Amino acid sequence: MPVTLIYADHAWLGGDGMARGVVIEVRGEWITAVRQGVPAPPPGAVHLRGITVPGLANAHSHAFHRALRGRTQRERGTFWTWREQMYGVAARLTPDTYHALARAAYAEMALAGVACVGEFHYVHHDTGGRPYSSPNAMGEALLAAAAEAGIRITLLDTCYLRGGFGMPLEGPQLRFGDRDAAAWADRASALKGGGHARIGAAVHSVRAVPSEEIGTVSGWARERGAPLHFHLSEQVAENEACLSAYGRTPAELLAEHGALGSLSSAVHATHLRPEDVALLGGSRTAVCMCPTTERDLADGIGPARSLADAGSPLSLGSDSNAVVDLFEEARGVELDERLASRHRGHWLAADLLRAATSDGHASLGWPEAGRIEAGAPADLVTVTLDSVRMAGSPLGALVESVVFAATAADVREVFVGGRHVVTGGRHQLIEDVPAALTAAILELT
């Protein structure tokens, strides 16, 4: 197998600092060796100028929300009024239009350095809940979209059975629902991963899956060693309704039904009691924060630091895709905690970068990825130092600079599984990503 040599001026190898002069040897899809302190590029090496980090993991996405960007900022209201607008787009999706939109949205992610997306997917069926002739037509459209955009995907096929505690699905929600968790499991079991794709499970929330059905989903994931995700306590109203329905917090209810553990990820985890933090941390359940969405939807600021201290690894998600910039998500965790605490320095920049890379990949069931080391897939992202944003970054604080000053617009090169997907800031598989986004969104709105 031919060897490609890549030379990175600066590369983050997982420590607190940045390594200089790093030679990365790639065979096929894999990194086979890494050497640092090499003074100049070896002959024939691909030279990555700037800062190279592992491929980013976007651990929580709803691809179709990309069509809402800008559109939902006109009205006053809450998470719940925003949800009505989101349902409007969900109602119009077809396998074809969703494929086009997700392909473009994933290409936007690739341009932002995302090598792997966790798609929390619940728009399963046709209008009114009628199954498509191919029952996974929608999920398969998303798997194909990621392949065409050149990124990895974990399709988190989501169980969504109720419109709220004790309430049936209604209107657009009918598309989300399987008959019960057993029917969900049958359908989800038919999904096939592949080189670029793995299949995981999700419990949409304790609102949407009754307690007696949660165990079926947890069990399905556990049997397969697959990741299991769930929205958790994003809104105070959800906590109150859960307490009133079950006498338990959402975290307690999920724990009781086997949904916590080191292959599980709680998304948002905004409004928690100390006992919830202890349950999540003690079970090593990962926590996925989505700061730009949590700002947008007025969710509040979750206790990311306390959760990490209790034992929960952090991952990051673009969620609603109103913003697609994992650097902004990473610094958002620290910056919003500063607003809440009036103190700086809750997270080391390296810890935030770990959340955006290795810990995010682990949350998506790719524990071998998100690392620049022998044996890892060759997923690399280079951020330029030649933009106005990154210019003047101090050599002694390059990890801090990339986390606190870089934006998606500063990403120049992206390799996914050894394939050079983004070159000089241009996507190599989809010629005009903005045009693809515009066309796909126009079709749906």
Place this chain on the structure above:
Amino acid sequence: MPVTLIYADHAWLGGDGMARGVVIEVRGEWITAVRQGVPAPPPGAVHLRGITVPGLANAHSHAFHRALRGRTQRERGTFWTWREQMYGVAARLTPDTYHALARAAYAEMALAGVACVGEFHYVHHDTGGRPYSSPNAMGEALLAAAAEAGIRITLLDTCYLRGGFGMPLEGPQLRFGDRDAAAWADRASALKGGGHARIGAAVHSVRAVPSEEIGTVSGWARERGAPLHFHLSEQVAENEACLSAYGRTPAELLAEHGALGSLSSAVHATHLRPEDVALLGGSRTAVCMCPTTERDLADGIGPARSLADAGSPLSLGSDSNAVVDLFEEARGVELDERLASRHRGHWLAADLLRAATSDGHASLGWPEAGRIEAGAPADLVTVTLDSVRMAGSPLGALVESVVFAATAADVREVFVGGRHVVTGGRHQLIEDVPAALTAAILELT
């Protein structure tokens, strides 16, 4: 005088929506006519594709803080420990090195669409407080820097007399101090504005200017009809020390000494009592919020909405220049208020754009600017619709899209006073802005 015709596909003329097919007639530095609803560009017109808004006003900047970007994210601590690092750079500035840094920092601002900067300038004297042979050497370096970067400036010459309540200046602070407010006024009176520059005043804070000296600065500004700015209640500790020293809140103290009013701007205004909000609003004192800095420095979330309801116009500042992106500042006001309130929709996008343009310019003493209308200076900023961030922006929500989705990286064209300063995203006066930033910062760190 020759006429230039500019045709904007979409332009924001100050209302809640976006106008289409806008012809802007420019003679010299001025807009002389505006027509909308023109179906195609007139022959010979400069065609601005995308969304054109008035030049942005960055109402609060400390240019030299640009050298701290990334560097201050390594340590735990507070505003007060951050300040020690900031003093380290302040101690090394000379008129030459500060000129080079400010020129590059202002060029970064121009690329981000800033047509006018309010420089809150307090590094007046040489080491130990020795006056330069030309007493305004530092301020003049900043005026020249803005001219070379192609933007307007209001130099807010800042009175800074004490190291804290009842404490003398010490160490690096000695460079900030004049003997007393009368000496400050003598020096400030020698500053000359010009076509691109106006001179204003600032009271650094109630920490740094004793109560009996505030009136001299207020009076100086009032006599000249010049803007007067001051940092206000950014930290709880400042409020407590002020109450203990004077038995009054900072806002009350400033009101007593004639510092409030419609030509005045309170910067930050984070920790206010309801009485303070009433004082600021009732006097029509403007309020300048700097959300990215207020996140960074763990200041907290100021009551921007309550202040506006009470009568205070909003303006926006990049302050520490850790981020130079007025769109991020604009949406930051709304998004952080969402985090604090758990509710969406405190500000219309058009109101935030007004803060970034006309209200920001008014706060800097350019009430005629920041508007696309006959009689205004020809300051225009075009944001592309062809980036991944802006692609798919709905025609019915372009104001919302530019405020909530655009970044500094999406700015393509900037005119300041009729001069085309940025073309196709490239600065026309300074060839390599990132290189200029890097060189200037290396010199200082």
